[in-house]
Amino acid sequence: MDLDSWTLSQSIVVFSVCALVIAIAGTRITRVVDQLADRTGLGEATAGAVLLGAATSLSGSVLSVTAAYRGHPELAVSNALGGIAVQTFFLAIADMVYRRANLEHAAASVPNMMQNGLLIGLLALLLLAPTLPSLSRLWTEFLVLYGLGVVLMFAG
Known part of the structure; x- marks a missing residue:
């Protein structure tokens, strides 16, 4: 089709x-x-x-x-x-x-506050992307930041 x-x-x-x-x-x-x-x-x-x-x-x-x-x-x-x-x-x-x-x-809970911080961090990384020296590895930093945020949510 x-x-x-x-x-x-x-x-x-x-x-x-x-x-x-x-x-x-x-x-x-x-x-x-x-x-x-x-x-x-x-x-x-x-x-x-x-x-x-x-x-x-x-x-x-x-x-x-x-x-x-x-x-x-x-x-x-x-x-x-x-x-x-x-x-x-x-x-x-x-x-x-x-x-x-x-x-x-x-x-309101620690994990929800962590999610808010994680979202702000990920959006900030995207906004900073044009000024970063190498965009070819941006996905790596993004995944690491997301993974760290999820680990912190589990700890919260």
Whole structure:
């Protein structure tokens, strides 16, 4: 099937069906990760960051890598940054829905604070990338920083 020959209507229908599948699967995977967090003793913050974060970010990661591989750097970067912006938007909606307290206050924990620091560090590394002497190894520093952050979350 040649995707380039799809009409706008066909693309919107396929996009909508995929979004619906993701919404349904997302509610199920949230319950599964919550159970895994309880059974493994990882804690909800760490399990959410590592398991749920990886599972839900997989499609966006594949898209960014594929876009970069095919020579579309703007699409690759804007997808990643747009994903962060949309997740922040939905976090604001979740904060309005959670009535017991301010969501950030209710979820305040050492692992969640570590996640915030990790995100700031990774974004700072990306912003500093143009000034670094060798961009060919940037992925190494990025992976090391992420790995260190995950280890610190487990320790927290």
